[in-house]
Amino acid sequence: MPTFVYMTRCDGCGHCVDICPSDIMHIDKVTRRAYNIEPNMCWECYSCVKACPMNAIDVRGYADFAPLGHSVRVKRDEEKGVIAWRIKFRNGKKDMDLLAPITTKPWGKFIPKLSEVQGPTQEQRDSQLLFNEPKYIRMDDGGLHTLESNGLKMKAGVYY
């Protein structure tokens, strides 16, 4: 649902402008604060809401089918590796807190830098294997599945 920005909270830092996948969070030249310039190109993906350090961005459901008076707020914490949501219904009868992990490891620490790992051999280059394979692609110690290993043929026409 399209985002909007609270005047008293936004300090114009531009984190939302930096992250918006749709290029619709811009800084207003007069107020020097962020706003949604094109609500009908907003996917309510919440990327800007999550990125805002001032909690200044919120979402109001699309006017053409969502009545006023609801709230879905979020707090994403990279350090703790969790995201917390609060959903409040229009009629006030439901008010939910939901918590989910966003990562199990410190950011980026366990992603290999492939320029620094042992490079591939010619044999690996000539094979169909990708980096780190055949690890994880099968249960036994065999290599990659092939038509031959799986007893298959490719045949043109209508066969099932």
Place this chain on the structure above:
Amino acid sequence: MGYKTVVEDNIDILVAGAGLGGTGAAFEARYWGQDKKIVIAEKANIDRSGAVAQGLYAINCYMGTRFGENNPEDHVRYARIDLMGMVREDLLFDMARHVDSAVHQFEEWGLPLMRDPKTGAYQREGRWQIMIHGESYKPIVAEAAKKSADKVYNRICVTHLLMDESKENRVAGAIGFNVRTGDCHVFKSKAVIVGAGGASNIYKPRSVGEGAGRVWYAPWSSGSAYGLLIGAGAKMTQMENRIVLARFKDGYGPVGAYFLHLKTYTQNAYGEEYESKWFPELQKMVGKEYLDPEASHRTHRPIPTCLRNHALINEVNAGRGPIHMVTMEAFQDPHLEEIGWHNFLGMTVGQAVLWAATDVDPKNENPELTTSEPYVMGSHATGCGAWCSGPEDVSPDEYFWGYNRMTTVEGLFGAGDAVGGTPHAFSSGSFTEGRLAAKAACKYIDDGKAEGIKVSDKQINDRKKEIYKPMEHYKIYRNEITAGTVNPNYINPRQGLDRLQKLMDEYCGGVTVNYMTNDKLLNIGLKKMKILEEDLEKIAAENVHELLRAWELKHRHMTAEAVFQHTLFRKETRWPGYYYRGDAMKVDDENWHVLTVSRRDPKTGEYTMEKAPCYHLVGDDE
């Protein structure tokens, strides 16, 4: 215009578009090309771009070979029946035999994959789907791509591929502009991997006004995968195979976890099961090979997605709508209720917003379902995209020309939505395709296939002129009128998009005509598309942001034209529930058990269409 031109030269591998396919490509390219220069050009910010920007609550393509669950050929059989037989089984098999290694790496990198406490295997949602806490799926894979790439250019809208001038039909890089500074960016590269996205918003959406942003596929998916490839003269396949989604009404929240994990089911407005009663008649249209409810009941064979749509559409047309998802039983279990909500928060927050706004508590009422407007993409239950080479150890001659995932343009590779005939790749499969394309692209360069590439200043300058033309056009004609957006000499990008959507809707099987079209309508539509193309030469952009929208529209238009051409070519109704050819309302395996392949001549804009054979994997047990 006063914009700079920034040239990035001597690139080995350029990744154009860094969603799941592009990040996979950039990551893997570094391993096979440790000495190579790898550059990413991304339209948004790589940390939150592409279809997975807001996260995912499931990985829909995981074999579990390691846990003894499925073999690659099982997945091929599943995808081909779901697509009514029309898939590239070599590409599917290849993706499926590698995809698990990608998924296990995601877990090593920190992506929270749920585990089944009893078996220790990943928590299954369905046979192919596993459940994840994927809010940060995209930032995590982006981190991997950033670690591998020499440079990441964010906010670059790539408008065209550059072509080699020393050898016909060979790619030489790409060109575009920065959507913030307006500067022109030139990337001279030996190989290009297109990881750009499929197309939302080419059909008139059900929503009006603000809600037009609440599309199923991301609004920033502008069909650039197809716009770029078609523009470069690459052959395309299965572009008629658009997809219609049965989803929660208005919010388009996903239903996969609801059906598979929460065991919710559908019924009509009067509480009746409706699907099965449409099947006997439908079976006459498509044949027992494609619809056999009994066999589906006995085995894991699914009823094709399009055919289930067909039942929903017909039930609503018969006056027994709306269709409801029966959630009231499952949601009495607090654990399942929580999963139901997490499912939305992890990938379609808007659906949670909508239910909060309309006081829909699925514990107390069964929410409505509807079928969406059509989308053109290649990684969900549909396989639009480029005609690409497969791997040499699997592909028959017609499917193989040297390098895995290379299009018919030399040095030009695809991943994700860009590759045709490979449905059901989803996020993990797209990432895997990127990896496959990257390894092949490195080999292409190492084999000396990219030697002697030449890009003249003239080519660059001509493209530059073309790129900024909408802004020039605006400047020239703006002051002819006092104010406002009505001008006899131009249309703005929104006006152009509205026309495209209306045209696609009415002539190419959109939602207001119940997904129906025929040869006559398609021919009228194609004429109107040509005139729209002329008007797109007169599109006006007031600023750089509008210039972005102008180019997105041009890519959408190029995509839409291919959809028209392919839909006209395939004279049958292969996917009832996705669209209908009123003049040929049956599946016609005698004439159309083939893949459709097109090429648009970049010089004349003329289309040529051909049929390509459909190969199937045949196993010992069949």
